[in-house]
Amino acid sequence: xxxxxxxxxxxxxxxxxxxxxxxxxxxxxxxxxxxxxxxxxxxxxxxxxxxxxxxxxxxxxxxxxxxxxxxxxxxxxxxxxxxxxxxxxxxxxxxxxxxxxxxxxxxxxxxxxxxxxxxxxxxxxxxxxxxxxxxxxxxxxxxxxxxxxxxxxxxxxxxxxxxxxxxxxxxxxxxxxxxxxxxxxxxxxxxxxxxxxxxxxxxxxxxxxxxxxxxxxxxxxxxxxxxxxxxxxxxxxxxxxxxxxxxxxxxxxxxxxxxxxxxxxxxxxxxxxxxxxxxxxxxxxxxxxxxxxxxxxxxxxxxxxxxxxxxxxxxxxxxxxxxxxxxxxxxxxxxxxxxxxxxxxxxxxxxxxxxxxxxxxxxxxxxxxxxxxxxxxxxxxxxxxxxxxxxxxxxxxxxxxxxxxxxxxxxxxxxxxxxxxxxxxxxxxxxxxxxxxxxxxxxxxxxxxxxxxxxxxxxxx
Amino acid sequence: xxxxxxxxxxxxxxxxxxxxxxxxxxxxxxxxxxxxxxxxxxxxxxxxxxxxxxxxxxxxxxxxxxxxxxxxxxxxxxxxxxxxxxxxxxxxxxxxxxxxxxxxxxxxxxxxxxxxxxxxxxxxxxxxxxxxxxxxxxxxxxxxxxxxxxxxxxxxxxxxxxxxxxxxxxxxxxxxxxxxxxxxxxxxxxxxxxxxxxxxxxxxxxxxxxxxxxxxxxxxxxxxxxxxxxxxxxxxxxxxxxxxxxxxxxxxxxxxxxxxxxxxxxxxxxxxxxxxxxxxxxxxxxxxxxxxxxxxxxxxxxxxxxxxxxxxxxxxxxxxxxxxxxxxxxxxxxxxxxxxxxxxxxxxxxxxxxxxxxxxxxxxxxxxxxxxxxxxxxxxxxxxxxxxxxxxxxxxxxxxxxxxxxxxxxxxxxxxxxxx
Numbered sequence: 011x012x013x014x015x016x017x018x019x020x021x022x023x024x025x026x027x028x029x030x031x032x033x034x035x036x037x038x039x040x041x042x043x044x045x046x047x048x049x050x051x052x053x054x055x056x057x058x059x060x061x062x063x064x065x066x067x068x069x070x071x072x073x074x075x076x077x078x079x080x081x082x083x084x085x086x087x088x089x090x091x092x093x094x095x096x097x098x099x100x101x102x103x104x105x106x107x108x109x110x111x112x113x114x115x116x117x118x119x120x121x122x123x124x125x126x127x128x129x130x131x132x133x134x135x136x137x138x139x140x141x142x143x144x145x146x147x148x149x150x151x152x153x154x155x156x157x158x159x160x161x162x163x164x165x166x167x168x169x170x171x172x173x174x175x176x177x178x179x180x181x182x183x184x185x186x187x188x189x190x191x192x193x194x195x196x197x198x199x200x201x202x203x204x205x206x207x208x209x210x211x212x213x214x215x216x217x218x219x220x221x222x223x224x225x226x227x228x229x230x231x232x233x234x235x236x237x238x239x240x241x242x243x244x245x246x247x248x249x250x251x252x253x254x255x256x257x258x259x260x261x262x263x264x265x266x267x268x269x270x271x272x273x274x275x276x277x278x279x280x281x282x283x284x285x286x287x288x289x290x291x292x293x294x295x296x297x298x299x300x301x302x303x304x305x306x307x308x309x310x311x312x313x314x315x316x317x318x319x320x321x322x323x324x325x326x327x328x329x330x331x332x333x334x335x336x337x338x339x340x341x342x343x344x345x346x347x348x349x350x351x352x353x354x355x356x357x358x359x360x361x362x363x364x365x366x367x368x369x370x371x372x373x374x375x376x377x378x379x380x381x382x383x384x385x386x387x388x389x390x391x392x393x394x395x396x397x398x399x400x401x402x403x404x405x406x407x408x409x410x411x412x413x414x415x416x417x418x419x420x421x422x423x424x425x426x427x428x429x430x431x432x433x434x435x436x437x438x439x440x441x442x443x444x445x446x447x448x449x450x451x452x453x454x455x456x457x458x459x460x461x462x463x464x465x466x467x468x469x470x471x
Numbered sequence: 472x473x474x475x476x477x478x479x480x481x482x483x484x485x486x487x488x489x490x491x492x493x494x495x496x497x498x499x500x501x502x503x504x505x506x507x508x509x510x511x512x513x514x515x516x517x518x519x520x521x522x523x524x525x526x527x528x529x530x531x532x533x534x535x536x537x538x539x540x541x542x543x544x545x546x547x548x549x550x551x552x553x554x555x556x557x558x559x560x561x562x563x564x565x566x567x568x569x570x571x572x573x574x575x576x577x578x579x580x581x582x583x584x585x586x587x588x589x590x591x592x593x594x595x596x597x598x599x600x601x602x603x604x605x606x607x608x609x610x611x612x613x614x615x616x617x618x619x620x621x622x623x624x625x626x627x628x629x630x631x632x633x634x635x636x637x638x639x640x641x642x643x644x645x646x647x648x649x650x651x652x653x654x655x656x657x658x659x660x661x662x663x664x665x666x667x668x669x670x671x672x673x674x675x676x677x678x679x680x681x682x683x684x685x686x687x688x689x690x691x692x693x694x695x696x697x698x699x700x701x702x703x704x705x706x707x708x709x710x711x712x713x714x715x716x717x718x719x720x721x722x723x724x725x726x727x728x729x730x731x732x733x734x735x736x737x738x739x740x741x742x743x744x745x746x747x748x749x750x751x752x753x754x755x756x757x758x759x760x761x762x763x764x765x766x767x768x769x770x771x772x773x774x775x776x777x778x779x780x781x782x783x784x785x786x787x788x789x790x791x792x793x794x795x796x797x798x799x800x801x802x803x804x805x806x807x808x809x810x811x812x813x814x815x816x817x818x819x820x821x822x823x824x825x826x827x828x829x830x831x832x833x834x835x836x837x838x839x840x841x842x843x844x845x846x847x848x849x850x851x852x853x854x855x856x857x858x859x860x861x862x863x864x865x866x867x868x869x870x871x872x873x874x875x876x877x878x879x880x881x882x883x884x885x886x887x888x889x890x891x
Contacts, residue, residue, distance in 0.1 A: 115774060115780060116774075116777050117774055117775045117777075117780075324807055324808035325808040325811055326558075326590060326593055326594075326809055326810040326811070327589065327590070327809065328557070328807070328809035328810070329560050329804065329806045329808055329809035330559075330806070331560075331561070333807050333808075334558060334559060358773045358774065359773070359807055361771070367869055370869035370870050374869055374870050374871070419869060420868060420869075421867055421868055421869055422822045422868075448783050448785050448823060449770075449785075450782075450783040452780065456753070457753075458755070458789055460785050460789060460824045461792075468541065468864075
């Protein structure tokens with residue numbers, strides 16, 4: 011009897027404080043903010059301009075209404091004011107290359123939906139059809155300050171499929187998808203797609219990888235020409251003209267040829283990067299180099315074509331031959347050459363909890379702090395065509411922001427709050443949320459809490 | 472800065488020619504030996520590969536002066552596959568897992584160790600001067616680990632013997648997923664955790680019997696050669712573990728696997744430590760009661776298996792808070808990045824409850840004590856090996872730089888010379 015009552019009490023408590031096991035493993039439901047929220051006291055990094063000491067950020071509904079210094083930025087009388095004195099505010103981080111949700115935790119075959127290894131050309135596949143909004147890795151990403159992600163199929167195929175540009179909240183993929191954003195097209199070359207060779211299938215060589223891509227784009231050009239012709243006739247009033255047959259694999263490629271969908275291309279080695287450049291030159295498509303381990307060797311070629319690179323900054327070289335020349339100076343060299351760079355996680359290559367850390371390692375390698383901040387925000391937004399919605403703190407943009415405890419590039423800094431379109435999706439002061447940063451969230455209330463620790467940096471003792 | 476650069480270049484120029492006398496001058500010196508107020512200005516004198524004096528004030532004549540903001544002992548990675556699991560990650564350079572037999576007690580990491588491995592040199596540039604290189608994670612009885620110094624970009628062409636600290640430092644046992652998944656795939660034992668444990672117990676039991684037989688033989692007064700036990704290299708290796716001469720390392724991730732490790736170690740009264748211990752933080756009291764130190768990590772690892780799903784950045788802190796001796800390790804990585812960097816792992820630990828002081832100890836003197844090599848490394852004091860790491864800021868900050876690294880009194884890395 012008492013046991014039953016205690017159990018009921020426990021369940022009630024769980025429901026109330028949302029710290030019970032089941033609650034801790036759900037997606038954060040989308041709640042559309044309708045109020046006015048003001049953050050005051052923090053140093054604000056709008057990215058579009060210099061840092062603002064004692065800054066004020068006014069959020070109205072899902073959008074940013076105003077950003078400016080205290081005293082010069084009117085605070086609406088009905089606003090809910092959040093005092094974040096002494097903290098840092100920056101835009102929510104844009105991760106331009108991620109596999110969260112599509113390869114969910116736990117990492118077992120049953121959850122492996124990243125690579126459709128049944129054939130090297132899969133343009134008709136859509137990442138959105140495999141994304142699991144309750145994947146804990148999505149919550150872990152918000153614990154790292156990520157608010158927008160490009161969730162992609164893997165690099166096992168020459169054409170991997172259509173990527174999804176999402177916000178990291180909501181219980182359905184429809185909640186997550188950014189309205190009006192088509193997403194990119196994932197492509198890959200180099201070592202990974204050659205895995206078909208082990209089965210005696212194409213591609214076995216880099217030559218065939220390139221040939222596969224060229225064949226497909228030439229087909230797409232023909233397909234596009236037929237549809238263009240048909241559409242022209244219809245527009246001219248021809249009612250007898252018969253529509254060409256729809257081809258779901260060709261449609262995303264046509265969007266690429268029309269510049270509406272950006273090719274997000276996995277590639278490491280300098281010669282593989284130049285193969286991508288050749289394809290882009292031949293078919294005039296917009297492309298972003300992903301990983302780009304040796305992009306620094308062909309920085310000028312990329313700079314003169316305005317091809318951006320989104321780097322995955324890893325701990326050490328190797329793991330595969332094409333990543334053997336990894337070094338922490340890559341970002342700095344590319345930046346100096348005039349190449350636009352972003353920094354991504356390729357989660358689970360790197361954990362989304364540590365995307366800030368990747369940028370810090372690039373700073374260690376000589377990248378300016380200013381560019382590193384852009385590489386986490388606006389540059390990522392630009393390579394996803396999302397610069398009008400996210401990536402800076404400017405009036406009219408989505409109210410995606412993070413509150414940090416200190417210097418964005420310090421190991422000791424924690425993401426305290428993560429906000430997406432005016433909705434708080436992560437709060438470090440709630441233990442169940444904080445476990446998505448530290449790990450161990452599956453243990454729920456049984457997780458042994460650490461006593462709160464003071465400043466821990468060198469010389470703090 | 473210019474003078475520093477000049478000093479460093481001068482230092483490097485003479486390093487190669489003869490054993491150098493160095494005075495390493497720090498704004499903040501951390502000796503981890505209690506012989507100098509931590510974090511205050513100080514100087515480490517090095518002569519002929521050894522530390523000769525910790526002092527303050529001006530450097531004596533005849534020493535090459537190298538300056539840095541922060542100076543610490545060289546870092547110790549308590550368990551890694553660096554040196555036997557190469558950066559290319561192709562069969563040609565993967566020598567960590569002899570997965571042809573679940574009991575490979577007689578294989579030695581020493582015999583796979585490639586001193587010219589890129590990853591060793593790489594971690595050296597991040598201040599890591601000592602590594603315990605251990606066989607991989609597949610075999611329940613995986614073989615013998617060894618402890619080495621690392622060589623760096625400025626100290627090529629070393630041999631395993633040049634770098635050796637302990638040719639046999641531990642016997643490695645693996646529990647959990649890797650053994651059963653690898654052998655189970657071929658329908659061979661072990662397919663289950665039960666068989667993993669049974670296999671380890673059988674090996675240790677056989678070694679116990681073998682040890683008794685040899686004891687009896689050695690004690691027997693008249694040596695009847697026809698009754699002399701036959702030598703067995705695996706049992707020889709395991710008997711040294713039974714006798715407590717070689718410590719056992721049990722690698723386990725999940726709580727129940729850690730529990731199994733403790734159960735087996737206690738059954739055979741082994742001198743042992745735990746490694747990885749991903750869910751160790753959930754059972755700190757039990758680990759504390761077992762007396763086993765823990766080689767924690769890596770916390771930056773990919774969560775690529777069920778048993779690492781609950782990895783916590785606070786693992787080291789919670790274990791240390793319980794009074795358990797804690798070292799940090801980088802372990803094994805099977806893809807990109809091929810290796811973790813101890814310095815980065817330490818940063819994560821420092822920022823997630825372990826704190827700065829304890830973290831530095833966990834990668835220097837505490838690690839040395841756990842591995843039984845504190846007579847040579849782990850702190851800066853006279854007569855110890857001159858293994859020193861020089862930083863331009865808080866070592867654990869991602870944005871700081873390692874300025875130079877010394878191993879056995881030789882400069883193995885210098886930032887100004889090595890930048891591309």
